[in-house]
Amino acid sequence: MRRIAWISIKSFGLAAIVLAMGAGLAAAQTPAKPAGKSQNACINCHQNLPGKLGDPVKKFKKDVHAQKGITCVGCHGGDQTSSNFAVIKSKENGFIGRPKVTDIPELCSKCHSHLEYMRKFSPSIDVGQLSSYKTSVHGKLLAKGDTKVATCASCHGSHGILPASNAASSVYPPNVSETCSKCHSDTNYMKGYKIPTSQHNDYLQSIHAELLMVKRDLSAPTCNDCHGNHGAFPPTVNSVSGMCGQCHVNNRNLFDKSPHKKAFGALRLPECAVCHSNHKVLRASDKMVGDTPPSVCVSCHAKGSKQLQTAANIRAQLEGLKNVIGQANNKLESAEHLGMEVSEAKFNMKEARSALIKVRTEIHTFSFPDVKKKTEEGKKVAEGALQAALAAIQEFHGRRRWVIFPIVLTIFLAGALYLKLREIEGNDRNRG
Amino acid sequence: MRKLNTEESSSAKTDSTPSWLTSRVPLAQVLEFLSHKTVPWHRGSHWYLFGGIALLLFCVQVATGIMLMFYYVPTTDAAYESVLLISAKVPFGWLIRSVHSWSANLMILALFIHMFSVFFMRAYRAPRELIWVSGFLLLVLAMTFGFSGYLLPFTKLSYFATKIGTDLTKLVPVIGEEMRLFLLGAETISGPTITRFFALHVAILPPIFVLFLIAHLVLIQLLGMSEPMGTKESRSIPFFPNFVLRESIVWVLVLGLLAVLSVYIPWEVGEKADPLAPAPAGIRPEWFFTFLSQSLKYIPATVLGIEGEALGVYAIGLGGLIFFLVPFWDRWADRGIRHWVVTVFGILAVIYLVTMTSLAYFKPY
Amino acid sequence: MASENIFSVTRRKLFDFVLGGGFLVLAGAIVYPAFRFLLPSKFASTSEGSVRVAKTSEIKPNSAKHFRFGSGIGVLVRTASGEFRAFDGTCTHLSCTVQYRKDLEHLWCACHNGHFDLVGRNIQGPPPKPLQQYEVKVRGEEIFVSRKA
Numbered sequence: 001m002r003r004i005a006w007i008s009i010k011s012f013g014l015a016a017i018v019l020a021m022g023a024g025l026a027a028a029q030t031p032a033k034p035a036g037k038s039q040n041a042c043i044n045c046h047q048n049l050p051g052k053l054g055d056p057v058k059k060f061k062k063d064v065h066a067q068k069g070i071t072c073v074g075c076h077g078g079d080q081t082s083s084n085f086a087v088i089k090s091k092e093n094g095f096i097g098r099p100k101v102t103d104i105p106e107l108c109s110k111c112h113s114h115l116e117y118m119r120k121f122s123p124s125i126d127v128g129q130l131s132s133y134k135t136s137v138h139g140k141l142l143a144k145g146d147t148k149v150a151t152c153a154s155c156h157g158s159h160g161i162l163p164a165s166n167a168a169s170s171v172y173p174p175n176v177s178e179t180c181s182k183c184h185s186d187t188n189y190m191k192g193y194k195i196p197t198s199q200h201n202d203y204l205q206s207i208h209a210e211l212l213m214v215k216r217d218l219s220a221p222t223c224n225d226c227h228g229n230h231g232a233f234p235p236t237v238n239s240v241s242g243m244c245g246q247c248h249v250n251n252r253n254l255f256d257k258s259p260h261k262k263a264f265g266a267l268r269l270p271e272c273a274v275c276h277s278n279h280k281v282l283r284a285s286d287k288m289v290g291d292t293p294p295s296v297c298v299s300c301h302a303k304g305s306k307q308l309q310t311a312a313n314i315r316a317q318l319e320g321l322k323n324v325i326g327q328a329n330n331k332l333e334s335a336e337h338l339g340m341e342v343s344e345a346k347f348n349m350k351e352a353r354s355a356l357i358k359v360r361t362e363i364h365t366f367s368f369p370d371v372k373k374k375t376e377e378g379k380k381v382a383e384g385a386l387q388a389a390l391a392a393i394q395e396f397h398g399r400r401r402w403v404i405f406p407i408v409l410t411i412f413l414a415g416a417l418y419l420k421l422r423e424i425e426g427n428d429r430n431r432g
Numbered sequence: 433m434r435k436l437n438t439e440e441s442s443s444a445k446t447d448s449t450p451s452w453l454t455s456r457v458p459l460a461q462v463l464e465f466l467s468h469k470t471v472p473w474h475r476g477s478h479w480y481l482f483g484g485i486a487l488l489l490f491c492v493q494v495a496t497g498i499m500l501m502f503y504y505v506p507t508t509d510a511a512y513e514s515v516l517l518i519s520a521k522v523p524f525g526w527l528i529r530s531v532h533s534w535s536a537n538l539m540i541l542a543l544f545i546h547m548f549s550v551f552f553m554r555a556y557r558a559p560r561e562l563i564w565v566s567g568f569l570l571l572v573l574a575m576t577f578g579f580s581g582y583l584l585p586f587t588k589l590s591y592f593a594t595k596i597g598t599d600l601t602k603l604v605p606v607i608g609e610e611m612r613l614f615l616l617g618a619e620t621i622s623g624p625t626i627t628r629f630f631a632l633h634v635a636i637l638p639p640i641f642v643l644f645l646i647a648h649l650v651l652i653q654l655l656g657m658s659e660p661m662g663t664k665e666s667r668s669i670p671f672f673p674n675f676v677l678r679e680s681i682v683w684v685l686v687l688g689l690l691a692v693l694s695v696y697i698p699w700e701v702g703e704k705a706d707p708l709a710p711a712p713a714g715i716r717p718e719w720f721f722t723f724l725s726q727s728l729k730y731i732p733a734t735v736l737g738i739e740g741e742a743l744g745v746y747a748i749g750l751g752g753l754i755f756f757l758v759p760f761w762d763r764w765a766d767r768g769i770r771h772w773v774v775t776v777f778g779i780l781a782v783i784y785l786v787t788m789t790s791l792a793y794f795k796p797y
Numbered sequence: 798m799a800s801e802n803i804f805s806v807t808r809r810k811l812f813d814f815v816l817g818g819g820f821l822v823l824a825g826a827i828v829y830p831a832f833r834f835l836l837p838s839k840f841a842s843t844s845e846g847s848v849r850v851a852k853t854s855e856i857k858p859n860s861a862k863h864f865r866f867g868s869g870i871g872v873l874v875r876t877a878s879g880e881f882r883a884f885d886g887t888c889t890h891l892s893c894t895v896q897y898r899k900d901l902e903h904l905w906c907a908c909h910n911g912h913f914d915l916v917g918r919n920i921q922g923p924p925p926k927p928l929q930q931y932e933v934k935v936r937g938e939e940i941f942v943s944r945k946a
Binding site: 409 | 865
């Protein structure tokens with residue numbers, strides 16, 4: 001099969017060489033054309049070839065390697081300067097043709113593990129990809145000869161490799177989960193590995209995916225932020241909080257001091273993921289805590305247990321604070337629309353809202369006194385603002401008492417003027 | 433006795449050398465004239481007091497308006513905030529603003545009452561046609577004051593009411609759209625609209641209003657107040673002090689009412705306008721435009737192939753024009769006849785205005 | 798008859814006096830609020846363009862001060878090297894108020910441990926965006942902060 005293909009290329013290639021030489025001559029006559037291009041024998045031929053043989057030329061134009069001046073021979077070997085087909089593709093010149101899957105990591109690392117070389121492009125560049133890869137599940141399986149696993153090219157592509165900062169790149173953060181899912185969501189392909197294939201689907205429903213893909217917040221995590229990119233691995237049950245804690249520092253710290261840390265460790269439960277799930281990390285809601293579903297507490301703790309009572313108490317604190325904040329906001333708005341001065345109280349409400357956010361973090365202590373303490377801080381501020389709003393509304397209506405003043409003055413003056421008129425007109429009538 | 437007084441004063445004047453002030457401000461003749469001036473007094477005279485009430489309220493408007501200008505900022509970013517500031521932080525700001533709003537509304541009410549009383553008494557008849565004309569135009573100007581002032585706090589309600597109001601200009605044939613653009617200064621209600629409406633409200637309308645007001649008052653002075661038709665012998669009272677005293681009582685009462693309303697039912701600031709938000713339910717213009725907006729709700733989208741809204745506006749405009757021109761077609765009044773056609777027309781107008789306005793408040797949909 | 802006349806004259810004078818007093822009260826009731834309204838008041842400023850935040854002596858190097866800015870909050874930082882910088886004090890993550898950390902010499906949000914450097918960049922933790930930096934002008938002893946044009 002391979003041989004047949006090789007022959008057909010050969011015969012077709014001959015015609016192409018003739019054509020390319022003509023083109024080369026034409027190019028030589030026009031000095032404006034860069035000399036380097038006409039000297040790339042690979043491109044001269046392949047650009048005129050159909051389908052799979054011509055595509056790499058088109059794709060490679062945009063490739064980051066091409067931008068940095070690396071040509072086909074950088075990876076495929078051979079001699080691009082020759083016009084002799086045999087010389088171009090001779091083994092003596094290091095021609096390797098299509099690299100074997102098992103060779104790819106080593107091939108890329110020829111340059112990418114070479115700090116002196118790579119420093120030319122970026123002084124702070126990472127050269128540890130290969131050693132990371134070797135520790136990964138992909139790398140270990142590849143070493144055992146499994147060629148179905150991902151190598152460099154599986155994620156980065158081959159001829160159209162773009163840097164991760166390029167939005168068109170397969171490893172641009174919002175595109176990463178799609179790239180991984182090409183294999184990991186394919187049930188047929190993944191058969192035999194005994195791992196689920198629902199990760200991508202789950203991830204797409206998560207708050208992380210919403211932030212990253214919809215809001216384009218590149219700081220939100222995708223697959224590689226928890227699993228590592230080159231050293232891809234599944235986090236172990238007791239390293240989960242370490243993963244999440246990269247960003248959710250406070251939650252991690254509180255959790256680590258909480259009784260759950262030890263209990264989950266003993267039960268070999270995956271920490272944060274127990275309540276928040278691993279891939280399908282939904283936007284956290286206050287309903288997650290409490291003694292009735294959809295609270296997550298009920299999935300472990302027995303009904304009527306002391307722990308569920310604590311959960312219910314924590315929830316009550318949370319709802320209480322939200323309630324006061326809601327009331328205060330409402331009344332502040334009414335007072336403002338009445339034209340009363342409440343900007344100070346409105347300003348203070350920022351603190352109350354901050355307190356609510358802190359309380360939500362404090363839940364991860366799973367300690368009622370701690371949550372209550374934070375809640376009280378917020379409640380105090382919100383209640384102060386509420387009182388200020390109510391006082392302002394009362395003051396608005398309280399102004400009504402002054403109405404007595406114009407009433408009395410008006411009656412007095414109008415009455416006096418009327419008497420005056422009566423007197424004058426009475427006099428007139430008497431005299432008239 | 434009055435006669436005696438004037439003789440005394442005139443003899444005193446001839447005797448003494450003129451003081452520093454009177455020789456420089458020769459008001460003696462004016463005072464002399466005023467002391468002799470009389471005004472007719474009859475059963476309908478009380479209705480005339482409403483003209484005086486409107487005059488007083490206009491003065492209140494000028495005074496409070498100028499005061500508000502000390503703090504008001506006519507920009508989309510600061511208009512609402514500056515009104516909040518006036519209401520919330522400036523001492524007595526809430527009161528001044530409230531007085532300005534109440535006084536505006538009471539003034540238009542007084543003008544309407546004044547106009548209809550003049551209409552039904554046929555006081556517009558020759559030679560007083562131009563007093564009627566200038567008076568009617570004063571009402572139109574006052575309503576324009578109201579319309580332009582309504583937008584200035586830039587609240588949700590005022591924003592949408594103004595939007596609907598300015599959209600009606602497109603019904604003007606040929607130049608309608610250009611008129612709307614000229615009025616708004618932009619495609620939509622935005623920064624340029626506020627500055628334009630502000631200029632209209634505080635710089636363009638006031639001098640025009642004052643000119644018409646002077647014309648109105650001078651004509652009344654020159655032609656005298658109208659007397660009821662068919663009265664053979666008329667009773668009159670001295671302008672000073674009798675008429676002035678009567679008017680003073682009314683003015684004191686109106687000022688009192690204004691203060692009571694402003695203190696007891698102060699105007700709220702409301703919610704800030706958000707041009708991107710959908711129109712809230714229950715938007716309506718100021719009450720003196722509700723007859724128009726309410727009428728338009730009852731007209732079908734198209735009538736005989738003509739756009740219903742246009743038809744409605746033209747019909748109401750035509751009615752208003754006929755009303756405006758009453759001194760020129762009511763030839764009966766010149767001959768001293770109270771013709772039923774005029775009376776019925778006036779009654780229908782009142783019924784129409786009252787019905788539509790109350791519907792707008794009690795059964796808007 | 799004569800005495801009655803005298804009595805009525807004094808009564809009338811008294812009445813006029815009382816009436817005049819009434820009008821004086823009316824005039825006062827109109828003039829006083831108007832006067833108070835027009836008097837300059839320290840609150841009566843809508844200008845949000847520039848805010849006077851503090852005196853230079855109030856803020857020591859490596860410290861900060863919060864201030865009201867429009868409807869929001871700002872934070873004025875004096876760096877350890879003595880330079881004044883001002884930022885929007887509202888964290889870009891969930892709108893808590895950020896604070897200056899002397900030990901870290903940068904801004905920090907306590908709610909979720911977000912960190913911002915002294916040009917406002919989000920350098921650590923969940924904040925997705927940098928803090929908006931404001932313009933600081935020092936005129937004599939006074940520090941003014943305004944939005945950057």
